[in-house]
Amino acid sequence: MSAVTGPPAELAERRDELTPMLQQYVDRCAEHDDALVLFRVGDFYKTFCGIAEEVARLCELTLIEREDSTGTYAAAGIPVDNAAEYIERLLDAGHRVAVADQVEDPSEASGIVERAVTQIITPGTVVDDELLSPDSTYVAAVVGADADTGDAPAYAVASVDVSTGECRVAPAADRAGAREEVARVGPAELISGPGTPEVDPDCPVTDWDDDAFAVDAARATLAEYADPDRFAAVEARAVGGLLAYAEYTQGDDGSLEYVSRVRRYDPADCLRLDAAALRSLELFENRAGGDREGDTLFETVNETVCALGRRRLASWLRRPLVDRAAIEGRLDAVGELSTRTLLREELRDELRAAYDLERLVSRVSRERANARDLRSVARTLSIVPNLKAALADAESDRLGRLRDDLDELRETRELIERAIAADPPQEITEGGVIADGFDEELDEVRSTEREGRAWVADLEQQERERTGIDNLEVGHNQVHGYYIEVTDSHLDSVPDEYRRRQTLKNSERFVTPELRRREDEILGAAERADALEYDVFREVRAEVAEAADRLQGVADDLADLDALLSLSTVAVGPDFCRPTFHDGDEALEIEAGRHPVVARAQAEFVPNDADLPAGGVALITGPNMSGKSTYMRQVGLIAVLAQAGGFVPARSASLPVLDRVFTRVGASDDIAGGQSTFMREMSELTDILHDATEDSLVLLDEVGRGTSTADGLAIARAATEFLHDEVGARTLFATHYHDLTALADEREGVFNLHFTAIRDGDDVTFLHRVDDGPSSSSYGVEVARMAGVPDSVVERSRELVEATDGHERAPAASTAPAATDGAGTADGESEAASDSSTPPGQQTLPGTEPEGAAADGADALAAELRELDLARTTPLEALNRLQELQDRVTDR
Template sequence: MSAVTGPPAELAERRDELTPMLQQYVDRCEAHDDALVLFRVGDFYKTFCGIAEAVARRCELTLIEREDSTGTYAAAGIPVDNAAEYIERLLKAGHRVAVADQVEDPSETAGIVERAVTQIITPGTVVDDELLSPDSTYVAAVIGADDAEGPEFAVASVDVSTGECRVAPAADRASAQEEVARVGPAELLAGPGAPNIDAPCPTTDWDDDAFAADATRETLASYADSDRFTAVETRAVGGLLAYAEYTQGDDGSLDYVSRIQRYDPADCLRLDAAALRSLELFENRAGGDRDGDTLFETINETVCALGRRRLASWLRRPLVDRRAIERRLDAVADLSARTLLREELRDRLSAAYDLERLVSRVSRERANARDLRSVAQTLAIVPDLKDALADADADRLQALREDLDELRKVRSLIETAIAEDPPQEITEGGVIRDGFHDELDEVRGTEREGREWVADLEQQERERTGIDNLEVGHNQVHGYYIEVTDSHLDSVPEEYRRRQTLKNSERFVTPELRRREDEILGAAERADALEYDVFREVRAEVAEATDRLQGLADDLADLDALLSLSTVAVGPDFCRPAFHDGDDSLEIEAGRHPVVARTQAEFVPNDADLPAGSVGLITGPNMSGKSTYMRQVGLICVLAQAGGFVPAKSASLTVLDRVFTRVGASDDIAGGQSTFMREMSELTGILHDATEDSLVLLDEVGRGTSTADGLAIARAATEFLHDEIGARTMFATHYHDLTALAGERERVFNLHFTAIRDGEDVTFLHRVDEGPSSSSYGVEVARMAGVPDSVVERSRALVEEGETEANSDPATDSVPTPTKAATDGAGVEAEEAGAGSEPQTPPGQQTLPDIDPNDDTDADVSDEITAELRELDLARTTPLEALNRLQELQDRVSR
């Protein structure tokens, strides 16, 4: 980026020889040497020399040569009317863009037109509609504390387009990293003492002096009382706001940032970057942008931009206060039960404009007349919303109804002052209504009378001169004229003065027409100037209501987000979650993955039961649904704590403090981390930070190293989660040896995903059941994926060879005692049959029911089972396969 910022060397070296315009360009480049300066020249933003070459290449523009008395220079121009498209390309290429606009009227300036940088556009500080998405666009800052007191770091964020500003403490690097991931900024400032943050956005090194204690207190004084914040928080948010001011150009006004929120990350369900990524809350792991591939897009039924951003915020920060969760759920339940109310509210809210961004433009004095009309049209829906909510039962809805501010004076001012359909430009007239301003009406009257006189002139002159084809017209160059064809020139009166000669006619002017023209033009200019001043006064009066307008925007956003959740809640597979104390079990009946179930017509629902402190070990074939199952449990918990109904027949949940995930395999080459190292780093964070109120979802821990090392790590981590932390844990694994932990740890249990093998074919049932799985069916999955037959057959032979060697080893010759969890799914009947007989079956060992030798049916079954047992090749049967085989035989006997 440095190669195309700052003044071009070939210009800077010859500054004194340059024309005044190029000297001004060099000055602006030097003043903003960290940005690419777009210099307004007429209808284009120009760049020169090496910078022009880079801009032309990245924006696919034609490179031209500019020649003047001092030489010839390469130049590239971006059309002012279509600048947003090219600026977006430059931002994506990693540049900041400084826009140097003309701040003087060229027609009124004798010398060089003055230009000033009116805006510095960075990925995190865009405010123009053409560059903004409907979602929040944050710039964030992370800094470290100067001393050991208080939190070690602080994270601040601001959305310059709306004025939303937050700051939070962070106890350590991991907490700072987590909060940055939660914010999801488009740009990150690395302040003094900032830790190394892995951010998926450009990182900007901002001036350290802007984060100094004295400077930040002074900056923050314009926005909030600094006593509300700790020293490190003051420095973080103060330095961030200084940067935001810098990007707004020479005026740097951010008056609308008036409600800076300090919050503790522990006050919401904490989701780190790994959880956000693997649960696919906002981005699918494949990196695509298909609609419905994320939880947010699946539940997003909002009808205005305000609600869309609020719903996203609720998903990023689900609640941990049970009372607040229930209040939100009450509102969703009330709305979901009232179809007519819900549809009426949605219909009204669909007419709401983006009030947050409109207010920011009004405050920055960048709003035009259409923006003000949009504010008024949004205010116009408020009375109807309040009327519709009058019969709502939920406390949250009634509170919203009371809070909805109609701002009647603001609405009346705009509707009285601003034309119903005003032009885009505010300096060319037609903005202010007749009757609003007496002086303006008088000036307009003078202009109108003059134009009416001109309109009547044509007929008067035709009658007076006898020239029947005489015409009165006007153009921008010559003004008003009387046009007479050559065939009637003999009839032209003496007082006519020739103004222009055409091919077949002449144009004239009279003294009275000239006087009227001056009168009309003078009145028009005065009217335009006066109208602009009146508009600015109206806009300033609206800006005085910024706080109230922002409060209304908050309420509209909440209402739209609640409506979105209620619209989703009326689906046939959704229910209201019930919350209980943390010591109870987390139970989900017929749970569904909200995203996958929406795209697959034959989705198989599954139950989940996680008692406090339990660890569920999940085994089964690849592609059977283990990861989907775990994610659906996590998503149901997140959605419930955000205040939404969940995709299940029933859900009895506990309030979680965090959701951890260790899912998927990826490396970080740039960061120097292999797949296994990254896996271990994520596991480290879980083992350090999880609590008994957390939900931990693990998928294949220990897979990136040797089998012995991986199994050891997986077992030790499982034991630690069970013994030391007590977090509810779901662990999907292909290490079948881990299933033995169910017999060694009280709260460890086994689950498996079922499959049916028919020869070489395997059918996945995607159904979870108790007990361990007998196989991962890896070779079969490889064959289904299209691996060459020779490789598949060799793989199968190697598997069989390995199992034969294992079964012939004296150390593995005897079948290990199955765990209680294993027999829960495979030998319940065996336990019941042996409970009252002697000698009793050893704990966990399966037995076949007694067979009556006098029963012919029993005898037939006995003969069949005896034959199958004789044919069973124990040397080629693993212990788990033997257990499953015994289960099948027992089921047949029972039937």
């Protein structure tokens, strides 16, 4: 946290000399020394001294000076009515914000008004509508098990959305699993507790009290929300400590009663997608970092009509199913809705009227809901009978269960409709909130007030007739109350019972004993009505809060229905089909598959087939820009969308149920973390080789390009062999190492694919069509020319390519005959092999041939390479052997 938090030193050092208000400010800052305190003074949240300077700078406010008997202090104020905009800036700057509100009525305070921190706002615990997006906002915690006790699992990841009450906890067997689950949750804030591993979250990290994560304290906290015995020790510590933090952020009352369902889940129960897969497949964020609508899978398939459904659809894409029956259940519902157009549109029209019931319930439970919020609850409940009626003849089991589960909560809806005015004001303390006829006592008080106001309304005409003063007026202001105003020209006609109240320039204002009595009666009735309305409203709100659990159940059902409708709306689009699933021993087959995001953005998109047998490895070669990466991603996205329960962009799709999708796509580095692009690539490859199974889908793009040709090709070959021989995962591997294509002759499950192109002189046309066999060229020079590289560079590149054509060779090249249509042709292989002056794995450019190379040394190295049993060599052994051979060449 920033150094500006805590009490300003210049105030804290002389606290006892300060005014009572500043003393209170110092005390609130000391109590919350990890946050920036906004201190309510009138219509502003004030800050002072160094904190004021920081707030003024970040919020672009004018810094003023506050002077009192104890000194002059810098001050900055944020208007209460527009606080959210400024608080958001403070959060973006990395601050936690503690809001110190007035907690007693200034008119009733005997001295200085008491202020207390009512809310601590952090990036992961925002609850105000002005600061929330429609998407889920999670705060998460990762806790490691106590090594001394041998607890299992090793880690636990807990998350809670304070705005909705959604709370989950998952076990993780190791640090990689914990890191993967944090990436899947995508928290806005991560809480660091004891044993928290390095998980590299893309969010702020907050240190929290270790004592809250102690097993006894955490279980005691958790017991307020769920049975702690349902959770392993490390899980209870993670979720209990996190809930304690969430309670702390809600201020003095710390109410989280609406968190009534703490759910434990196993990441293995869904299709696992780590951070690399989420990023590479662009499920929720496009890799370019833009925010253009439709650039992600989520935005492409998001046709939801309410916030509940939007969050549910995102959750389904983050955690696709692995239970085949559950997948088929969703697909049945999506299929039925896609064919019943009238039903689909009727349901969508009804759901458009649904408010964000999850967040409404949380506000009701925290006693922060106003009258309009309650009317929104009632309006949402009012659509439930219509939804149930529309689903009366639904045939799929999933839709039938939704119909039966939807709870009308008739008594809650009727209570709100009877109690709350049809169009209530925003404020709940200023009257007009409770409907007439709901509370007898309130009706009597209101009747008294109305009768008094009616008497006053008639008074003007009566007095004009009685006094003969035709311009006499009856009025009211906040200072003097009710009055009778007479111009100076008619003062002689004023009756004796008039009592002068105020003298103006050209008139006098009077009051009569009866008008004074009526005024007291009206004002007294109004004050009593306002106070009584507030009490009645709180009683109604409390009664609604008692139904919080049932209301959350309705929110769940509405969210599911909207998500299913979204997927069905997408399913009726062109070129979408229902996927079929098999047990996994058959091939992954996609006919005329399309990338769901790219195909929607482009007027013309070339569909492609995919036929990937169990354990098969497809080596994909072809020109740059030909569509290799798009093709691999579209296979991954089709699998993810299908297991989420959606129809997919293809003519047909027969798929296995995958356990994980791994990606190693694109180049990026982590300079702050000390990782180069190549190290980052190797780290991702390591995770794949360790964790992939025969039920996984692996997408590799240009493995080994971050180092020398010899090293890179060796790593790429060894990794490919390992995936084929040891793992058995379905693998798509796009590469420019044409030597790798020879593996298809050595491994039964390895085969070649390539993307086609047509050369016409210096021009190249990419057909974006996948075909069998290896590619004939990478067309790198042509792509460089198309990109605008200077002609002289392009021409020199062509000369070098022509001079070195056929001389490319690497130490891991296959001893089997090479394909005759690739860049490494059979003739080229023979020519390279005969050139003993060229070190293995390196290209010899014109004018750079080594002189007097030691033929005997080259022969010895070649002999050793021929003796290597690559089929039985692990990737690590291959790298170590390669390093040894390279060192010997370097030493010579």
